[in-house]
Amino acid sequence: MNAIPVCAIFDIGKTNKKLFLFDEQYQIVWEKSTQLNETIDEDGDNCEDLPLLTSWILASWNEVLSQQQFDVQALNFSTYGASFVYVDKNGKVLTPLYNYLKPYTEVLKRQFYDTYGGEEVVAVKTASPVLGNLNSGMQIFRLKYQKPEIFQQVQHCLHLPQYFHSLFTGQYYSDITSIGCHTNLWDFRTNKYHEWTSIEKIETKLPTIFYSDKVVKVTKNNTTLAVGVGLHDSSSALIPYLINFQEPFVLLSTGTWSITLNPFNDTPLTYEELQYDCLCYMHYQGKPVKASRLFSGYEHEVQTKRLAEYFDTTNDYYKQVKYQPEIIERLKKTQNIVISEQGDKYSLLKNSLFTHRDLSTFVDYEEAYHQLILDIMTQQLISTELVIHNFPVKRVFVDGGFSKNPIFMNLLAAAFPEMEVFAASMAQASSLGAALAIHKHWNKKALPADLIDLKFYASQPLFLQK
Known part of the structure; x- marks a missing residue:
């Protein structure tokens, strides 16, 4: 053998x-x-x-x-x-x-x-x-x-x-x-x-x-x-997408940090953008990748523990919560934070929105959790738009923890109706990227076409505030 x-x-x-x-x-x-x-x-x-x-x-x-x-x-x-x-x-x-x-x-x-x-x-x-x-x-x-x-x-x-x-x-x-x-x-x-x-x-x-x-x-x-x-892991995880997709896209890589990477935006960073936690990565061929960061995975972890304690559930109970658009519509009428009342919308990136919510105003865990994701999405839209502004992209790929969250994914699709929004998954993205980077030096076979599994989320007629 x-x-x-x-x-x-x-x-x-x-x-x-x-x-x-x-x-x-x-x-x-x-x-x-x-x-x-x-x-x-x-x-x-x-x-x-x-x-x-x-x-x-x-x-x-x-x-x-x-x-x-x-x-x-x-x-x-x-x-x-x-x-x-x-x-x-x-x-x-x-x-x-x-x-x-x-x-x-x-x-x-x-x-x-x-x-x-x-x-x-x-x-x-x-x-x-x-x-x-x-x-x-x-x-x-x-x-x-x-x-x-x-x-x-x-x-x-x-x-x-x-x-x-x-x-x-x-x-x-x-x-x-x-x-x-x-x-x-x-x-x-x-x-x-x-x-x-x-x-x-x-x-x-x-x-x-x-x-x-x-x-x-x-x-x-x-x-x-x-x-x-060797490669920096964030840049390495971008490689499978760069190899598979030529049309402009952004990758929303979610974990403790949610990082929006736009490899098609090469405009120099301004100091104002840096103040909003934008930065540049460098992809493996030496081209700048404009990116914005949001501490949303950490926020999700902190607030789901708070919800679990208040509603007497397990810390991971949120995994059982199904997306219910009727709850979203109801919350928008009763709970939504109006940006104009908060001053500069970018100030919303610096603080937790859900921390100030009174949990007694929610009828149950499901409603409160929908509001948490709504609040995270309010921040995510601002953060993501910082790197796609004036650089229209056709697709948004989401990988990591939030890609498996149906409430997050449906709200994101609603927020960007002009784009195709996909939950993306692959086995060990940063490792795969490191292997693909040196493909021509060890592998004589053509690159497989099915490296990334994609799940499409259609836009729903919700009106999220940007």
């Missing part, structure tokens, strides 16, 4: 660490996952246990190689972003993998922005809202000034996917999808590193940029392995 040709993908999230093998039809034929305990850095802040994670990756790789039914021809990586690994000239890791939620020193923040023109100027040039350590370039700046003795030893600053790449190839590269994701490093106006990286002597520690659709070939034991440079 001939071994099955496969592409291996390490998909490293903050919580779940996964390894998948995709066959030539991009079906998952083997998988492994784990959750690893965090450790703490020298300040006592929680962070990824990088030695433990590295050990798991190498052990899992050896396990894959022992599976004689598979012929592993390619390898790539998709990981969470905003995390730098610092290595010396011998490849030794010099620091913990600092958490991007680690508090950023206000004095150092002021030093940076005062030196380089202020928050507005830097944010507009780099398409990066001011986010502290979540702007991963600020982590390097912090290392330089807080730990100069370590900074001097740093040979390479590697985002997490590229660190894993180096484990298998011994080579050090940067990747545009990681650099281009709210890092403060990349000047989107000039399409090169921002001048501060040169002034601070940081650019020399950032390895050469390697194209996301290229590979490094490693030969061992008469076997050649094509190794991709």
Whole structure:
């Protein structure tokens, strides 16, 4: 029996660490996952246990190689972003993998922005809202000034996917999808590193940029392995859509954050848009992707717990609630927040609307839950329109948690009657994207036409306020 040709993908999230093998039809034929305990850095802040994670990756790789039914021809990586690994000239890791939620020193923040023109100027040039350590370039700046003795030893600053790449190839590269994701490093106006990286002597520690659709070939034991440079997970998850659909679309990727990605809008970000939590990602071919973010998944989690407590149900009772348009019509007459009474409509993006609802005014859980989704949708429309304004798109694809929510999907379809709205699902989008990025280097077969399952939601005659 001939071994099955496969592409291996390490998909490293903050919580779940996964390894998948995709066959030539991009079906998952083997998988492994784990959750690893965090450790703490020298300040006592929680962070990824990088030695433990590295050990798991190498052990899992050896396990894959022992599976004689598979012929592993390619390898790539998709990981969470905003995390730098610092290595010396011998490849030794010099620091913990600092958490991007680690508090950023206000004095150092002021030093940076005062030196380089202020928050507005830097944010507009780099398409990066001011986010502290979540702007991963600020982590390097912090290392330089807080730990100069370590900074001097740093040979390479590697985002997490590229660190894993180096484990298998011994080579050090940067990747545009990681650099281009709210890092403060990349000047989107000039399409090169921002001048501060040169002034601070940081650019020399950032390895050469390697194209996301290229590979490094490693030969061992008469076997050649094509190794991709790795991708930022949000950019990787967009790849299956870019490959399958040429007409303009937006992807609403929902989870803890609901992120609207418009790869067909390349207008420069304004400071006003940055204030409303817009930013730019970079897709795997180096093109800016305008995006807006809304903390709606978190809001949904918080408020469904509140509903469960008030109505004495389980936390996931909302999964049993069916879409009832008559409830929506009734709520619009009795409960709707009028934007004109709230001032600037964009102010609605900053605060929970449902928090201020009196739960005693709802007849039951079902009615209250419909109102919660209505309130989330009021914010979602504002957020999504920020990146489709004057850039008409024909389709809206929704993936993640809200794609499985019939109330959310029906309200979205009603809000955009001029567009086709689809719930999209596929097996492990970010992993699949990482495999597709290097398709031509390992897979001689044509790309399958059925990579994405779509469910169409027809527009209903509801009149949501935009």
